[in-house]
Amino acid sequence: MAEYTITETVDITDVVCPVTFVKAKVALEELEDGDILSIRLNDGEPVQNVPRSIKEEGHKVLKLTDNGDGTYELIVRKVGD
C-alpha cells in the first residue's frame, strides 16, 4: 500500500446526491496535481456511487475506510491541474 499525506479534507455527509459528487469535485478543483483529498461520505448511495464518479473524472482513488459510524473516508489523489 502506497503511503500518502492528506492535503485537504471535505465532508459531504451534509448533502445528498447529486450534490455529494459536486461538493467533492469542487474540493478537488481547489487542489494541485498529486495532492491528496480525504472525503467523508455517508453509507448507501454516496459510498456506492461517489468513488466511481471520481474515477470517471480521471482522479485516483487510493483507499476507502469504514469509520464505523455510518460514514466512510475516501482517499483520492488528484490527477491533472
Added chain:
Amino acid sequence: MAVDLAALKKGGFMRQKQKNNFSLRLRVVGGNVTAGQLAKIAETAERFGDGHVHLTSRQSIEIPFIKLDQIEEVKEFLAEGNVEPGVCGPRVRTITACQGSAVCPSGCIDTYALAKELDERYFARELPHKFKFGITGCQNNCLKAEENDLGIKGGIKVKWREEDCISCGVCVKACRTNAITLEDGKITVNESLCNFCGRCFKSCPTEAWDTINGYIVSFGGLFGNHIAKGEPVIPFIEDHDALMRICDAAIEFFDENAKPSERFKFTLDRVGRDKFIDRIMEAYNNG
C-alpha cells in the same frame, strides 16, 4: 371498396376512431431516429396528417390522421427521407433498446448494434401472435427487458485480478448484492449473489478485474392485459453467436408451438417450460 384492415395493419397503418383516418406507425430501431428522418416525419405530419406525431410506448413514432386515399403517396413521400412504415399485428415488432455502451457509461453491451442485427434478422417475421424484443444495456434496466417476449440485458462477468488490486475496498461498497468481501487484502466474490452488474469493475480505481461482457436473456415477459416477468433459462451468455442461436431457437419454438393469438408466456405455460428449456440448452450447446 372493401378495405383490407389486416393488410393495412401489417403495413403499419392503424385504424383510428375517425372514419378513413389511419395512424401510421414508423419503423424505428433501438429508439434511434436521425435528424433528417425527423425533419421528413415532421413534414409528413404537416402535409398529410394534422400536424402532430405520437411517440409510442415502445420507441416508435406514429403519424395520426393519414387519409385512406393518401396512404401510398405518404409511403413514397416518407421513403424520400429514408423513413419506412413499421408493423402491427402477429409478427416481430419494433426492436427496442436503451442507448447502451456506445453512449451510456453504465452500458455493458452495444445495444444499438444488437438491435440493428435483430431487426435485420427478424423484423416483421410472421408469427402466431405479436413478439417483442427489448434490449437493455445493464442492470439499471432502463429498457425493462423482462417485459418483452424476449428480453436481453447486458452484464459483465468478473474475476478478481489480485496483482492489480490495491485493497481500497471500493468494490465491496459498490456491489449492491453484497457479493464481495475483502479480508486480509483478498477479495472474494460470492458467485451465487453476483448479478453481473459490473459495478465492481466500473468503480475499481485500477480495474483489477478480468471481465467478460455478455447477455442475460429472459423469455415470456408481457405487460398488457396480463402482466408477467420474463425469466432467464441460462444465467449468463458470454458468446454473441450463442445468443443468436438462442434467439433463433426461441422464435422457432414460438412459431411451431403457439396457437393463434397466444403470447409466448402462455405457449410456454401450456406446452411446458421444461420442453422449452431443453430446446434452448440444445441451441446453446450446439455451437
